Amino acid sequence: MTSAPLEVVVLALVPAVFWGFAPIFDKRGMAAGGDSVQASLVVVLVELVIYWTTIVLFYRGGAFTGLTTEVLLVFVFAGVIGTALGRITIFVGVDRVGASLNSAILSTRPLFATVIALAALGEPLGPVTAVGIVILVFGLSVLALSRGGDLEGWTVRDLLWPIAAAATFAVANVARRYGMLETPITALEAVTINETAGLIALLAYVLARGRTREMVSMPRETYVYFLGSGLLTTVAMLSLMAALGLEEGRIAIVDPLVATAPFFTILFAAVLLRDLERVTRGVVVGATLIVVGAVLITI
Numbered sequence: 001m002t003s004a005p006l007e008v009v010v011l012a013l014v015p016a017v018f019w020g021f022a023p024i025f026d027k028r029g030m031a032a033g034g035d036s037v038q039a040s041l042v043v044v045l046v047e048l049v050i051y052w053t054t055i056v057l058f059y060r061g062g063a064f065t066g067l068t069t070e071v072l073l074v075f076v077f078a079g080v081i082g083t084a085l086g087r088i089t090i091f092v093g094v095d096r097v098g099a100s101l102n103s104a105i106l107s108t109r110p111l112f113a114t115v116i117a118l119a120a121l122g123e124p125l126g127p128v129t130a131v132g133i134v135i136l137v138f139g140l141s142v143l144a145l146s147r148g149g150d151l152e153g154w155t156v157r158d159l160l161w162p163i164a165a166a167a168t169f170a171v172a173n174v175a176r177r178y179g180m181l182e183t184p185i186t187a188l189e190a191v192t193i194n195e196t197a198g199l200i201a202l203l204a205y206v207l208a209r210g211r212t213r214e215m216v217s218m219p220r221e222t223y224v225y226f227l228g229s230g231l232l233t234t235v236a237m238l239s240l241m242a243a244l245g246l247e248e249g250r251i252a253i254v255d256p257l258v259a260t261a262p263f264f265t266i267l268f269a270a271v272l273l274r275d276l277e278r279v280t281r282g283v284v285v286g287a288t289l290i291v292v293g294a295v296l297i298t299i
Helices: 006-031 036-059 069-097 099-106 109-121 127-144 156-182 187-208 212-216 220-245 251-258 261-272 281-298
Strands: none
Touching (some): 006 036, 006 099, 006 220, 006 251, 006 261, 036 212, 036 220, 069 156, 069 187, 099 261, 099 281, 109 156, 109 281, 127 156, 156 187, 187 212, 220 251, 251 281, 261 281
């Protein structure tokens, strides 16, 4: 068995570290008076500025070649579900249960993707996947009993927010996967369409609810935190795409490395969020079980 090239390992660990650190900014922003919709808007805007700039500079008018109406609608659907709805539930989860718990529970995405594939596509459930599901669910149970996370406390019902976020991202990922298989566009082009649709949906929600003035009046400090989160998220996504784009960047190598993000969140939260969160032994054990289960399901 040959080891993974150092370049692939580094590129895959960058999103793990950055996606592990971004929830720290998110928690600080929410604690400073931020709002889940505001956070979603800022993060998506930062991503799109960088994505569209990259496309304009490097694609020279040749972007989105071969994109069909059907695939466009698929990515729009994924953007509305994953980027708009999914991000809002993520930020609510960070606010309710804390960055460490929220990050760990988000790693349950493969569980929902497997259920969707089983129900919609009739894909078989292999023994390794079944073991992974059992371990993952057990990890969720340990987290529910961990007494960690937000210092103000939370209820088991609050765990539904990060679980809902994981489910929406799983649905969106299945749609994105279908879209990528049906068109020759690159991952950068796909994620740009996805995030653009999500931004439009978020802006439509803000306008429909008459919350424009409220968004503008949010504390300036919150925008700084969410801007940092957006930059980390963007770099993480670009690094992930670069890793997958390499010949040696197989999913079986990249995904398990990226899945270690909750461990970095726990580490950062234990050091940087002591005034807001409690990282207990149960949080560490639960997160470990969820990551192990997610990796087995993915493989």
